[in-house]
Amino acid sequence: AQKITQTQPGMFVQEKEAVTLDCTYDTSDPSYGLFWYKQPSSGEMIFLIYQGSYDQQNATEGRYSLNFQKARKSANLVISASQLGDSAMYFCAMRVFYGQNFVFGPGTRLSVLP
């Protein structure tokens, strides 16, 4: 079975600074994908970034990058130059390629301070 762990229930960061949100995962399947979603206070789930288990390079999408360390089974999200609008819940999720089941972590609440 797959499992996602996010050990930081809450994080604070100063505006314009970078922040890393931790995610570790557990799976015995060699083929999988890792996802990060943002949930602002309005409640919708917004896809941010994706990393495949066979991708050679870390994924980047604008100010978001994924620090993928396969041997350690970690997929940390790095947000550079934090903005007030980045304040939200952030969820790490995983799906094995031959399954339909997505597994989500419990989330990290990020607060960006002015």
Place this chain on the structure above:
Amino acid sequence: NAGVTQTPKFQVLKTGQSMTLQCAQDMNHNSMYWYRQDPGMGLRLIYYSASEGTTDKGEVPNGYNVSRLNKREFSLRLESAAPSQTSVYFCASSDPRGGLNIQYFGAGTRLSVL
């Protein structure tokens, strides 16, 4: 672009009442999902439908039924609501072709069972 549309946005039920949550997507996706979100637990999969005509149980299916009406629509039914089903419900859709299988979410339905 509508994406994934859920109705209703809010609902209050009494214990034992039944209701159906509706979900429709206009992205021509094959796969659709129903999740519930409870505080501190992230999203948990209730049921999913890999393609039109198929449905499968997820992590927490008890007390729910689903219908994949056609490719666009996937409904979730609570036959006899219980207070433990108070939660925020999300519908999502994805297209597994291409490997990424990014899930796109609706805005959610906030359900309270008294």
